[in-house]
Amino acid sequence: MKTRFLALLLTAATCIAGDGALRRPNIIFLLADDLGYGDIGAFGQEKIRTPNLDQLARDGMRLTHHYSGHNVCAPSRCVLMTGKHPGHAYIRNNRGGVGQPGGLAEGQEPVPPGELKLPLTLRQLGYATGAFGKWGLGAVGSSGDPNDQGIDRFFGYNDQAVAHNYYPVSLWNNRERVPLDNPAFSAHQKFPAGADPTKPENYAQFRGKEYAPDRINEAARSFLRENKDHPFFLYYPTTVPHLALQVPDDSLAEYQDAFPETPYLGENGYLPQRTPHAAYAAMITRLDREIGRLLALADELGLRENTIVVFTSDNGPLWDRFGGTDADFFNSAGGLRGRKGHYYEAGFRVPCIVRWPGKIQPGTTSERVTGFEDWLPTLLELIGTPEATPRGIDGISFAPTLLGWIQPERPFLYRESQGYDGQQAVRVGPWKAIRTNLHPRPSVKDKTPGQIELYHLGSDPAESRNLADKHPDVVARLAAILEEQHVPSPLWPISALDGPAGAARGRKSSR
Numbered sequence: 196m197k198t199r200f201l202a203l204l205l206t207a208a209t210c211i212a213g214d215g216a217l218r219r220p221n222i223i224f225l226l227a228d229d230l231g232y233g234d235i236g237a238f239g240q241e242k243i244r245t246p247n248l249d250q251l252a253r254d255g256m257r258l259t260h261h262y263s264g265h266n267v268c269a270p271s272r273c274v275l276m277t278g279k280h281p282g283h284a285y286i287r288n289n290r291g292g293v294g295q296p297g298g299l300a301e302g303q304e305p306v307p308p309g310e311l312k313l314p315l316t317l318r319q320l321g322y323a324t325g326a327f328g329k330w331g332l333g334a335v336g337s338s339g340d341p342n343d344q345g346i347d348r349f350f351g352y353n354d355q356a357v358a359h360n361y362y363p364v365s366l367w368n369n370r371e372r373v374p375l376d377n378p379a380f381s382a383h384q385k386f387p388a389g390a391d392p393t394k395p396e397n398y399a400q401f402r403g404k405e406y407a408p409d410r411i412n413e414a415a416r417s418f419l420r421e422n423k424d425h426p427f428f429l430y431y432p433t434t435v436p437h438l439a440l441q442v443p444d445d446s447l448a449e450y451q452d453a454f455p456e457t458p459y460l461g462e463n464g465y466l467p468q469r470t471p472h473a474a475y476a477a478m479i480t481r482l483d484r485e486i487g488r489l490l491a492l493a494d495e496l497g498l499r500e501n502t503i504v505v506f507t508s509d510n511g512p513l514w515d516r517f518g519g520t521d522a523d524f525f526n527s528a529g530g531l532r533g534r535k536g537h538y539y540e541a542g543f544r545v546p547c548i549v550r551w552p553g554k555i556q557p558g559t560t561s562e563r564v565t566g567f568e569d570w571l572p573t574l575l576e577l578i579g580t581p582e583a584t585p586r587g588i589d590g591i592s593f594a595p596t597l598l599g600w601i602q603p604e605r606p607f608l609y610r611e612s613q614g615y616d617g618q619q620a621v622r623v624g625p626w627k628a629i630r631t632n633l634h635p636r637p638s639v640k641d642k643t644p645g646q647i648e649l650y651h652l653g654s655d656p657a658e659s660r661n662l663a664d665k666h667p668d669v670v671a672r673l674a675a676i677l678e679e680q681h682v683p684s685p686l687w688p689i690s691a692l693d694g695p696a697g698a699a700r701g702r703k704s705s706r
Contacts, residue, residue: 218425218426218501219320219321219322219426219578219579219580220426220501220502220503220551220577220578221426221427221428221429221493221498221501221502221503222317222322222427222428222429222502222503222505222574222578223429223431223489223490223493223502223503223504223505224428224429224430224431224505224570225431225433225486225504225505225506225507226272226275226328226430226431226432226433226507226508226509227433227435227436227482227506227507227508227509228268228328228329228432228433228434228435228436228437228508228509229436229437229438229508229509229510229511229512229513229535230435230436230479230508230512230545230546231508231511231512231522231525231527231528231529231541231545231546232511232527232528232529232531232540232541232544232545232546233525233526233527233528233529233530233531233546234436234479234508234512234525234527234546235248235249235479235483235546236248236249237249237251237252237253237257237546237548238257238259238529238546239526239529239530240525240526241526242453242454242476242524242525243475243476243479243480243525244449244476244480244483245479245480245483246483246487247483247484247486247487247490248483248486248506248548251486251490251504251506251548251550252548252558253557253558254550254552254557254558255504255548255549255550255551255555255557255559256548256549256550256555256556256559256560256561256597257546257547257548257559257560257561258547258548258549258560258561258563258565259560259561259562260544260561260562260563260564260565261507261544261545261546261547261565261566262543262544262545262564262565262566262567262608262610262622263507263508263509263510263511263543263544263545263566263567264280264281264284264509264566264567264568265281265287265509265510265543265610265612266510266511266535266536266537266538266542266543266610266612266614266615266618267288267289267510267535267536267612267614268289268329268331268355268437268509268510269286269288269289269290269303269304269331269332269355270284270286270287270288270289270612271509271510271543271567272286272330272331272332272432272509273285273286273287273306273310273311273332274566274567274568275313275567275568275570276310276311276312276313276314276332276344276571277306277310277311277312277313277568277571277588278312278313278568278569278570278571278572278584278585278588278589278590279568279587279588279589279590280566280568280589280608280609280610280680281609281610281611281612282609282611282680282681282682283589283680283682285306285307285310285684285686286303286304286306286332286687287611287612287613287684287686287687288612288613288614288687289303289355289614290303290304291303291354291355291356293305293333293334293337294334294337294354295334295335295336295337296336296337297336299334301334301335301353301354301357302333302334302335302337302339302353302354303331303332303333303334303339303354303355304333304339304686305332305333305334305337305338305339305340306332306333306338306339306344307338308338308343310339310344311332311344311345312571312585312588313345313570313571313574314326314344314345314346314428314430315344315345316345316571316575316583316585317345317428317574318345318347319583320426320578320580320583321425321426322426322427322428323347323348323418323421323422323425323426323427323428324345324346324347324348324427324428324430325346325347325348325349325350325415325418325422325427325428325429325430326341326346326348326349326350326351326430326431326432327349327350327351327411327412327414327415327418327429327430327431327432328351328352328411328430328431328432328433328434329351329352329355329358329432329433329434330349330351330352330353330354330432331353331354331355332344334353334354335353335367335370336370340370341353341369342369342370346430348369348414348418349367349368349369350366350367350368350369350373350410350411350414350415351366351367351407351411351414351432352366352367352407352434353367356382357382358434358437359382359383359437359438359439359465360380360381360382360439360441360466361402361406361407361408361434361439361441361442362375362377362380362402362403362404362405362406362407362441363375363377363407364377364378364379366407366410366411368414373410375403375404375405375407375410376403376404376405377403377404377405378403380400380401382439382465382466383461383464383465383466384461384466384467385460385461385462385467386458386460386461386467392458392460392467392469393458393469395469398467398468398469401439401441401466401467401468402441402443406441406442406443407434408433408434408435408481408482408485409443409485411433412485412488412489415429415431415489416488416489416492419489419492419493419496419498420492420496423496423497423498426578431486431489432509433482435478435479435481435482436475436478436479436482438465438466438513438517438518438519438520439465439466439468439518439519440459440465440466440468440471440474440475440478440518440519440520441466441468441474441478442474442477442478442481443481446477446478446480446481447470447473447474447477449477449480450470450472450473450476450477450480451473453472453473453476454470454472454473454476454524455472456469456470456471456472456473457471458470458471459471459518459519463516463517463518463519464518465518465519467519468519471519471520471521472521472524472525474519475519475520475521475525476525486506490504499552500552500553502551503549503550503551503574503577503578504548504549504550504551505547505548505549505570506546506547506548506549507545507546507547507548508545508546509545510535510536510542510543510545511527511528511531511533511534511535511541511542511543511544511545512527512528512534512535512541513534513535514534514535514536515534522534527541528541529541530656530657531544531656531657531658532657532658532659533658536612536614536615537615537618537631538610538612538618538619538620538629539629539658540627540652540656540657540658543610547565549597551577551597554577554597554598555597555598555599556599559599561596561597563593563596563602563604563605564604564605564608564622564624565593565596565605566590566608568588568589568590569590569591569592569593570590571584571585571588571590572584572588572590572591572592573590573592573593573594573597575592576592576594577594577597589609591605593605604624606623607621607622607623607676608621608622609621609676609677609680611680611681611689613634613687613688613689615631616631616632616633616634616635616636616639617631617632617633617634617635617644617689617690617691617692618630618631618633619633619677619681619689619692621673621676621677621680622652623672623673623676625651625652625653625654626649626650626651626652626669626673627649627650627651627652627658628647628648628649628669628670628673628674628677629647629648629650630644630645630646630647630648630677631645632644632645633645633689633690633691633692634688634689634690634691644691646663647663647670647673647674647677648661648663649661649662649663649666649669649670649673650662
């Protein structure tokens with residue numbers, strides 16, 4: 196009854212179009228790439244300027260216990276787009292080189308037809324749908340082609356590896372390759388031997404004339420103008436601040452001499468950068484500026500009051516000194532343990548801001564545990580169509596929380612990963628269980644699956660005290676969830692879980 200009342204309330208609150216008809220709210224979903232929990236001012240950053248995102252937080256709600264879909268790129272996006280957690284989702288790890296029919300190895304493992312329920316459902320409801328940035332869920336011409344998964348207009352990188360270079364030779368406009376005025380060069384190379392790493396001119400070979408995010412931002416703004424008169428879903432999965440550290444000189448100048456610098460010479464396989472601290476900060480500040488331009492355009496077009504804006508990140512920050520990044524220097528993890536690729540908190544707890552003027556109370560904060568799988572039912576409820584929520588998903592709508600209502604606690608939040616030697620994690624209230632080494636590489640000496648570690652995030656958010664020995668009852672309860680929620684996949688095996696017992700388990704949804 197409450198859900199039906201909420202749907203009626205939201206429908207009644209939508210804007211009235213020029214012809215007198217009710218118009219459903221627009222959605223702008225902003226997704227950063229490898230941005231840490233502490234990388235923006237609204238979540239504690241002190242060295243990097245993010246004035247537009249900080250204002251967005253003042254105008255909306257901060258979700259301080261929000262979790263990305265996974266700890267790496269492609270599976271995190273799959274969770275977002277399907278409403279299924281990683282134990283049920285089709286994509287469970289990054290897998291590149293699965294490209295276009297005919298042999299072009301540009302693309303990731305493609306999702307099956309009809310898999311991405313978020314854009315597919317919104318398009319069925321009459322929304323214009325656009326995606327601008329990095330796709331990573333299937334090459335052009337494959338079953339995961341964005342145009343076949345509910346996206347009317349796609350502009351950007353299809354392939355995650357190509358996106359390692361911010362000066363590529365081309366981007367995709369739907370199924371058309373658009374050339375850029377950039378020379379061809381590898382995104383994975385070292386600084387030339389014998390050259391002086393202190394001289395700026397020796398880094399000119401690592402950039403081009405057209406910065407891909409600028410072209411992508413232009414396309415996103417064009418989509419906004421073209422669709423201002425009817426409901427739209429604008430998905431903005433930017434590549435920033437993922438490696439390589441590349442940014443135009445005008446942005447780099449904003450942080451000139453601001454930080455101590457040691458040139459990064461490509462030791463970890465990504466492009467060299469003379470001033471890596473300044474480059475990382477400048478990339479985030481430039482992203483903040485472009486988000487500000489996009490939202491200012493929405494205001495100019497009269498769309499502010501009837502547009503839901505979401506900002507978050509696909510996973511946590513990189514390990515320190517990898518590719519020139521320095522998460523310790525910037526406190527990118529916000530005091531949390533871990534980094535990208537792991538299920539300690541910093542690997543997948545991400546900043547999240549939601550704004551909807553007149554509906555979401557400005558300047559508020561929620562500690563409710565939420566995850567990427569929850570966005571599908573949440574957005575459908577916010578736009579007044581909860582009945583359109585697909586069956587068999589794991590997401591739980593937190594629309595009541597956003598609107599200031601009291602809502603029951605999420606029963607649990609489950610994650611797993613086939614990468615980084617195989618991991619599982621589950622959170623129930625303040626309790627967090629994690630186990631690692633479930634699919635170890637040959638180089639890992641201890642190939643025995645790790646024991647469950649138990650942390651109380653309420654009293655120990657940094658996960659510094661393993662309480663498993665002191666609370667065996669809690670361990671047993673959370674272990675049962677870990678066992679139940681993993682459904683074996685022949686495409687993404689975890690050796691310690693996919694034995695005969697695991698194969699016999701049936702699929703269960705947490706919804």
